[in-house]
Amino acid sequence: MTATPEVAPAPDLSHYSDYADLAAEIHRLKAVPLAWVRSSLKVPFANFGDALSPVVATALSRLPVAHRAFDGRNLRLAAVGTIGQNQRNGTVHVWGTGFDAAHGRMAESGRYVAPPDTQFVIHAVRGPNSRRTLLQAGLHAPAVYGDPGWVLPRIFPRILPQGEATPGTELGVIPHISELATPQPEPLMRVGLARYEGGTEEGVRIIPTYHEPSMAGFRGKLDEILGCRRIASTSFHGLILADAYGIPCALLSGSLPPGPHIIPLPESAGLLDHRVADFYLGTGRRNLLVYGQPTGQPTDWAALIRAIDRHYQPFAHDHAALLEAFPVRPAIDPTAARWPLPADFEQLLRW
Known part of the structure; x- marks a missing residue:
């Protein structure tokens, strides 16, 4: 009799998100859907500031990231950079992102206008100016501020x-x-x-x-x-x-x-x-x-x-509020002074 091949159980990802829609997408992808400016055929290099997004998201979640376009009709997370005003279509979870009204969709009033067919879920923005831009556009934005790049010393301490x-x-x-x-x-x-x-x-x-x-x-x-x-x-x-x-x-x-x-x-x-x-x-x-x-x-x-x-x-x-607002439940203690990295950290990243 032929033995039935053993099927590996699906990984338990239930702890990775507190938000049902993002949790479902993480379960489907086995990765964090993330929008950031990555290297391309036109520019075959990564920009350090933009690359902070996948580095920090992966360090907190210990999950790989799946790159998402700024104008896709899917669900995604936007984090580091002045990229909020460029997001359109789909559902965008925002964490520590900057919004620049001067380079986004503008109304006759000179204010940022959220694009149609786009749902923003704001967890934190870079600062009060970004929040004001969102409030003027009629979007809910809590007063939680910070740039995720600030936590990099917890991932890579300065060692001479x-x-x-x-x-x-x-x-x-x-x-x-x-x-x-x-x-x-x-x-x-x-x-x-x-x-x-x-x-x-x-x-x-x-x-x-x-x-x-x-x-x-x-x-x-x-x-x-x-x-x-x-x-x-x-x-x-x-x-x-x-x-x-x-x-x-x-x-x-x-x-x-x-x-x-x-x-x-x-x-x-x-x-x-x-x-x-x-x-x-x-x-x-x-x-x-x-x-x-x-x-x-x-x-x-x-x-x-x-x-x-x-x-x-x-x-x-104190950037504790920013870390608490991370919409993907971390797989490590975010309050720790040093975040240990998994052995496969490099393989989890996308550039």
Whole structure:
């Protein structure tokens, strides 16, 4: 008699979600449906800030992620990045996402208008400006704020290479991807951006956020950042990750007069990049260090380093509410200082 082959039981995923629709989709896919900007044939590199979405979602859930388009008619989770206004169709669970009304669907009033055939389930947004955009559009949005990228030190703590007492790079400069001549990991800047010239001779490292689409590429980019004693950034995630890891940092601005500025919050939030203002307003931070440097003039790197050393103030904020709002029930203790990663973590990710 032929033995009946043993059928492996389906994995128990009941603890992975508190929301019935998302839970059902996770059960069907055996993965978290996630919308983020991933590498493509057109841009064969991952952008570090965008890649934080699958890294954090997988670290919390220990599930693989299934990539979802911004305009699909399916159910999905949107997390890291200013991507909320680009979502349309289907059901979108929002966790720590930014909404920029200026680049979304606009009404005659100049306000964001939620697209038709789209249901938003808002768990948390990046900050109060994103929440205001949603409230003005008639959408329910709780006052839960934060960027999931802030938790990266719990996943990858800052550990210097063996034998090194201090980071080797005096100043890391992280440009926004719009300042690159082409989307690539090499620091080839657009013509006319003289402020990035001449840094390598003075212990300065220009660190674009693009990297090879792999775990090794992601970790290599993170190690570049963590190998710096100070950070100056026009990249939003370059700035907040430096802050999260306790690396003295400054926002680099081309619109403010040259030199250091201590920008009070919330009074002068309008002087900041909208993403930066949105996030830090939600954290309760009272001021932010900004260094004015015209884009067309060479930077006095020594003066920038002195400004950071003199004016940077370490900052930490309580992001417990953000973690509690994660709509996929975590498979680890999110309050732990360190999140242990499964052996197959790299295989669970998509780039």
